[in-house]
Amino acid sequence: MATVSAYLDNAATSWPKPRAVADAMCAFLRDAAGNPGRGGHALARAAVEPVEDVRERLAGLIGSPCPNRVVMTHGCTDSVNLAIHGVLRGALRKCPPKKPKVVTSVAEHNAVTRTLGCYHESGEIEMEIVPCDGTGFVDPEAFLAACTPCTALACLTHASNAAGTVQAVGEVGRRLRERSPCALFLVDAAQTVGHLAVDVIADEIDLLAIAGHKGLLGPTGTGALFVGCRAFPTPGESDPEAARMFCQRRGGTGAVAPGLNMPNVLPDALEAGTVNAVGFAGLLAAIDARESGWHENEAALTKRLLGSLGATDGVTLRGPGVDAERTPVVLFSVDGACPREIGRELDERFGVCVRGGTHCAPLLHQAIGTGEAGAVRVSPGWASTEAEVDLFIRGIETIVAERRVAGASR
DSSP states (O other): OOOOOOEEEEEEOOOOOHHHHHHHHHHHHOOOOOOOTSSSSSHHHHHHHHHHHHHHHHHHHHHHHHHGGGGEEEEEHHHHHHHHHHHHHHHHSSSSTOOOOEEEEETTOOOHHHHHHHHTTTSSSSSEEEOOOOOOOOHHHHHHOOOOEEEEEEEEESSSSSTTTBHHHHHHHHHHHHHOOOOOEEOOTTTBTBBBBBOOTTTTTTTTEEESSSSTOOOTTTTTEETTTSSOOOSSOGGGGOOOOOOSSSSOSSSSOOOOOOOOOHHHHGOOOOHHHHHHHHHHHHHOOOOOTHHHHHHHHHHHHHHHHTTTEEEEESSSOOOOOSSSOEEEEEEEEOHHHHHHHHHHHHHHEEEEEEOOOOOHHHHHHOOOTTEEEOOOOOOOOHHHHHHHHHHHHHHHHHHHHHHTOO
């Protein structure tokens, strides 16, 4: 077992998990591990329960009007891919040879930019990437100005996984439909569901990608995609050809569908294959185990980190300031040092887990001045303590002081 004195990499995945998560997963494997929806026997029926229960919980968390609009996935990257491929394949099938336009930002995770990039590089779409300021904030006016009546998809992260910057997705969503009535709005909420309030109806979000293993404290390999009625209308309520999403992933669903076609109702239309029922049993337990006060603890520790790092000579803070709305993520650089090397030293010498590098957001790092090397990210979680944060601070102060002495002796 790895020796960990302080785990401060919760932006990558939350740890430790509430004890109820492992208990629920073990209980599922022991007592209910049939194939959900595949068969009418007792174990198959029992396996469906945690999947449908967690679907309902997630719908409540994000304000979805119907649980069936929450499609269960293998994680936020899977959700993003399902959304982007679905919308663009749908647009390309209906509107050849016209190129759909997609608007996104430099603040996005590689899950968005690389998925869009494969269409852009092949010449299938027109793509515009909106810049951000030095803190990682994307100006809503600039983002909306890039959208036109021909825009098919607009993609904006709710919060940067690297810098913790919270974007104005509500403002963008509420104004986007007036400016670009045909555009679907995809929000990457990997860093915010479980941390910040999300309301897909109030913010007019058509597609919301959710991670189960971060702020929701669930196991890895769990996620969801909210699919709004503009992206996938309810059959019978509109033209059957009005669905904007092509069902790229195909296979068994347990539901009855004619011939070679997928079912035309959610969630089955986008949920082919056996879902990660054991993981969703754990995610359900994690959501139910959440307690009040966790977010206040994360916010207090984030403020402590910002204050200490900001007062340390040789350390440069990146991203939003202490008074800005942000997630519990702090990004910083050590003068003249490789971020990955700082992360390695903290791990090996102090047992502190952080992450150095570009955090799968290279365009953001170029925009905020940290370049190809990136920076060091420290992200406290629900179980983090002041003692762990102080151990991290002592580690950074020690490393910076040693490097200063070594530099002076050269």
